[in-house]
Amino acid sequence: MNLVPQPSSVTERAGTYILPTDLAIDGTADQAAIVRRLLSPGTGLELPAASGGALKINIDPALPAEAYRLVVDESGVTITAADDRGVNWATQTLRQLLPASVLRPAPSGATLELGHVQIEDQPRFGWRGVMLDVGRHFMPLHDLFGFIDLAAIHKYNTFHLHLSEDQGWRFESKKYPRLQEVASWRTETRKHLDDAGDGTPHGGFYTADQLRAVVQYAAQRGITVVPEIEFPGHVLGVLAAYPELGNHPETGYATATEFGIFEEVLNMSDDAMTVVFDLYTELLEVFPGRYVHVGGDECPRKEWMDSPAAQALAEQRGLPGPDHLQRWFTERLRDWLAERGRQLVGWDEINDEGPLAGAVTMAWRDASYGVTAAEAGLDVVMSPTSHTYFDYYPSTDDREQYSIGWLLTTEKAYSFEPLNGIPAEQHERILGTQCQLWTEYVPNMRRVEYMLYPRACAHSEVAWSSPAGRSWAEFSTRLEGHLQRLDALGVNYRPESGPRPWQQGGTGTLRRPDAHRH
Numbered sequence: 001m002n003l004v005p006q007p008s009s010v011t012e013r014a015g016t017y018i019l020p021t022d023l024a025i026d027g028t029a030d031q032a033a034i035v036r037r038l039l040s041p042g043t044g045l046e047l048p049a050a051s052g053g054a055l056k057i058n059i060d061p062a063l064p065a066e067a068y069r070l071v072v073d074e075s076g077v078t079i080t081a082a083d084d085r086g087v088n089w090a091t092q093t094l095r096q097l098l099p100a101s102v103l104r105p106a107p108s109g110a111t112l113e114l115g116h117v118q119i120e121d122q123p124r125f126g127w128r129g130v131m132l133d134v135g136r137h138f139m140p141l142h143d144l145f146g147f148i149d150l151a152a153i154h155k156y157n158t159f160h161l162h163l164s165e166d167q168g169w170r171f172e173s174k175k176y177p178r179l180q181e182v183a184s185w186r187t188e189t190r191k192h193l194d195d196a197g198d199g200t201p202h203g204g205f206y207t208a209d210q211l212r213a214v215v216q217y218a219a220q221r222g223i224t225v226v227p228e229i230e231f232p233g234h235v236l237g238v239l240a241a242y243p244e245l246g247n248h249p250e251t252g253y254a255t256a257t258e259f260g261i262f263e264e265v266l267n268m269s270d271d272a273m274t275v276v277f278d279l280y281t282e283l284l285e286v287f288p289g290r291y292v293h294v295g296g297d298e299c300p301r302k303e304w305m306d307s308p309a310a311q312a313l314a315e316q317r318g319l320p321g322p323d324h325l326q327r328w329f330t331e332r333l334r335d336w337l338a339e340r341g342r343q344l345v346g347w348d349e350i351n352d353e354g355p356l357a358g359a360v361t362m363a364w365r366d367a368s369y370g371v372t373a374a375e376a377g378l379d380v381v382m383s384p385t386s387h388t389y390f391d392y393y394p395s396t397d398d399r400e401q402y403s404i405g406w407l408l409t410t411e412k413a414y415s416f417e418p419l420n421g422i423p424a425e426q427h428e429r430i431l432g433t434q435c436q437l438w439t440e441y442v443p444n445m446r447r448v449e450y451m452l453y454p455r456a457c458a459h460s461e462v463a464w465s466s467p468a469g470r471s472w473a474e475f476s477t478r479l480e481g482h483l484q485r486l487d488a489l490g491v492n493y494r495p496e497s498g499p500r501p502w503q504q505g506g507t508g509t510l511r512r513p514d515a516h517r518h
């Protein structure tokens with residue numbers, strides 16, 4: 001069966017059931033739409049809603065959120081779910097019980113035979129996230145839909161869309177159009193400081209309307225989009241568009257062409273705050289979910305410390321010094337979001353001046369930041385570089401393409417235990433876990449697929465499945481079977497045996513000498 005992520009329990013029984021061509025769905029119109037969306041394209045079945053249909057859907061509110069039971073017997077298929085998301089995940093499991101070709105968006109004529117089975121399943125964590133950085137490299141709109149499809153197969157329910165970076169701003173603003181006109185592109189890309197640059201402009205942005213479609217498409221598949229526009233650091237693109245928001249407008253700015261951490265940050269003036277709130281107002285109109293990400297990582301304070309204007313602002317706001325301007329900013333934004341029924345999420349630097357009550361901490365520098373935040377009573381998403389940064393090298397194979405960071409194998413990703421070090425009374429504070437795909441060296445969706453899969457297959461199981469009895473040996477065997485599904489979809493995943501010839505690093509001249517540090 002090779003189900004990924006592994007359900008809580010699977011009981012196989014003798015007998016088979018073949019989905020008949022006139023299979024109908026006995027459920028509400030909304031539930032039938034969920035099942036039809038996922039099952040109809042690849043099977044060619046019309047799946048009309050009809051009372052007495054052999055694919056039955058029941059809601060059982062006593063089940064935990066997102067949980068489901070899936071039974072296949074001689075009478076057909078019965079899904080009992082806690083909620084609509086549960087119906088979604090049950091249907092994803094049903095798709096995995098069928099031939100892999102059923103995952104494609106058009107029918108292949110495969111026999112739609114199911115073994116009799118009873119599956120009970122529920123997620124371990126409520127936040128099962130995957131982050132995509134479209135700031136460093138823009139990914140065309142149509143790629144996002146396939147990205148969501150793959151995430152949904154793995155029962156991820158959160159798509160964190162990282163929409164702004166020094167190297168590019170991707171969110172259309174009606175009020176500040178220079179963001180899409182200027183900040184959304186850079187003149188070229190330099191892989192590293194010794195690289196002469198590729199001389200090729202890079203850019204793109206999504207219109208508000210396009211992003212609404214992404215939100216809707218994801219929601220139809222049980223996934224909430226968490227948007228991130230980043231302040232007060234990682235803003236070179238914003239400053240290129242609106243230099244008056246920077247600390248040195250007289251020098252001018254350009255959207256960054258190389259990667260790293262830049263000293264140039266928002267000047268924190270009242271005018272800058274107005275722009276920030278205007279932009280978040282536009283963001284909230286597009287993204288209806290509860291969680292909104294402010295970024296907040298890697299924000300150097302040197303410009304503020306050196307700036308008489310920033311020093312005056314700090315004094316006027318009653319802060320101990322200009323180095324507290326970020327904290328002041330994040331608290332304002334937290335309160336502003338709360339007034340609108342939303343909750344701020346930030347990278348763990350938001351707690352550098354002490355636990356930021358009411359915000360969700362995304363622990364990335366190290367899991368210990370998550371432990372500290374949870375102990376302080378904050379909600380936490382465990383996203384540490386050690387186990388969830390899939391922009392890191394997937395192996396020490398010299399044939400790997402130029403990447404960032406250290407080594408993070410599929411086995412290491414699978415070994416992650418998000419509750420490690422968390423006192424039992426704080427377990428509830430760990431909302432879940434999320435994997436990250438930063439795209440400095442990931443120029444397109446083909447490469448995204450290579451870096452994410454199969455490591456995200458492993459991570460999805462960390463996020464969804466019970467850890468009891470978990471074994472890498474068992475998972476790696478099951479994974480080989482599961483990868484046939486990605487083969488059927490033509491996903492450019494990395495085989496565990498090593499990169500395919502066309503996935504390798506070419507001449508190697510761009511490989512960083514310290515690339516394979518462990």
Ligand code: ACM
Pocket residue numbers: 297298347364
């Ligand atoms: C991060 O990786 N800078 C959040």
